[in-house]
Amino acid sequence: MSRKTTPNNLETLRHSASHVLAAAVLEMFPEAKLAIGPAIENGFYYDFDLPRTLIPEDLEILEEKMKAIIKADHPFERAEISIAEAIKKFEEADQVYKVELISDLEKAGEKKVSVYKSGHLVDLCAGPHVESTGKINPESFKLTKISGAYWRGDEKNKMLQRIYGVAFENKKELDAYLKMLEEAEKRDHRKLGKELDLFHIDEVVGLGLPLWHPKGAILWRVIEDFWYAEHLKNGYELVRSPHIGNRTLWETSGHWGFYNESMYPPMEVGQTLRDSQEGKKAKAPEQFLLKPMNCPFHIQIFNSNLHSYRELPFRWAECGTVYRYEKKGELSGLTRVRGFTQDDAHIICRVDQVKQELEKVVDFILFIYKSFGFAIDDVNVYLSVRDPKNEKYAGTEDGWKFTEKVLEEVAKEKKLNITKDVGGAVFYGPKLDFKVKDAIGREWQCSTLQFDFNMPEQFAMSFINEKGEKEKPYMLHRALFGSFERFIGVLIEHYAGAFPLWLSPVQVMIIPVSEKFNKYGEKILAELKENNIRAEINKDDESLGKRIREAEKQKIPYMIVVGEKEEKDGTVAVRTRGQKEQEVLKVDEFVEKIRKEIDEKK
């Protein structure tokens, strides 16, 4: 029985392509065991258990085989069979992964499963598919990469081989996609970080511990200044805390037990380094841990005093550098590091203040994205709630119900296009996450807004309410950037390194026509600096054209060229990034123009 499908449904097409891949793999390796093969963004993948490791050349062979299957135009025939029949069928074919999937469907209460037959391949599948393999354009797909993937995504399970492919309706779309990937590579923050001399990650210093070069550090500083100014405007107070803290703190918070997989091990103190080198034991040893988060410190500030309900809410902000020993393979440029600075704040408030505080934070987050040129469509928002089946959650039933409800309400009122992530909540509370895509489409969590039921309990936080009784406050964690490192990483990719004026490490490059005009150039440099404009002068013994080229490559927003005419008239010839046309302005006109542009953007 052939089922009607929508032939221009890309997802159907991609999913069908994954079946064609599976058929091709079975031709090549009759003993291959099939796992799962869904459609994904831009294409599809299929996981296999194979008798040998694939090599890149295998992909070419498989592509040819796929094309032959497409050419043969096998119909996709759907059939519904009973669970027992399905298990028998797949057991006979020795498809152990399929048998496991069917058994799970049975446990979930299914009586029948659907299978699709096309050519020799019979695959367990909910469908839908295109009518026949011939509906796939043989020129519009490509197998792209091989990787390992754990069966059912569990690292305790066997690692299978995953083949990824991209698929589109026609060759033109495929080519456009491949071209886009090529372009995306050029805006990779790791590449631009080197080209623009912003940062590097040094093997000797340690993995995941970026070093910020002068141009990167000024970029960071500009962002940080903006952050501080906006927080003070928005009713936050600043706090500061150390990088290390006594182990007992982390025992109370629960990190010592729960997060020991990703914390740097403790350092033992109570003696000098020399004593330690000589193998001496401290008389009263104490252990200190690098902080993986700032919260316990902020809580200790709260707990150092008795608080009245009248004082609440507290909004305490800190750009605090935290350290997490991420697994080596998880590290990636600036987006996943081991030492990073969270733009953290904790809001400690009463129940009647929760909603208003959430609204304020959401508004603040939206303001931040707007300020850095992100459209809200560039940002995906996830509401992570409890998995009701799982019981490993801190806090009371009522607390969860209330906070999940109010989070969803606020998200809806603020017209956020949220995706609900059931089971995505951390054990201590529900959260709202904002994720931004990098150049190659990977999502990185930046802003986060989280409830915490655990810490107030563990640290016995309380304030005195109207009745004179102790009451436990609500605590919100939030970060707008997430971390400076990650945010700057996605920012570099977002702007492809061509930062708007207010963020540019060098805002103006002065280029004297020849060394005779260096003095005039220096005079202008001094005047720009006087006006807090980040300017440099390029007096290198190189041609004018060469120095213009260098400034363009460094993506400096304004270049000003000065020579005989300009010196005589007290003017500058202004060239804007990416434009050939120049504008001649009086020096103070230029200064005013730039200052105005910088101040407006802020």
Place this chain on the structure above:
RNA sequence: GCCGUCCUAGCUCAAUGGUAGAGCAAUGGUAUCGUAAACCAUAGGUUAUCGGUUCAAGUCCGAUGGACGGCUCCA
């Protein structure tokens, strides 16, 4: 951590198992230049590290380290 690919000068890349090269950058000169690369010269390497195979290894094999793409993870 797991699967796979990769690692040659500061950067981007060459070199059928047979003497490690080029461009850019750097340094020293000449030219003092009007909007995306002036010209000449010099220097720069234990081919990531360690071990093996071979008459001979950048090249083949193994281990280690690192990078990249996935998986897992991301408080």
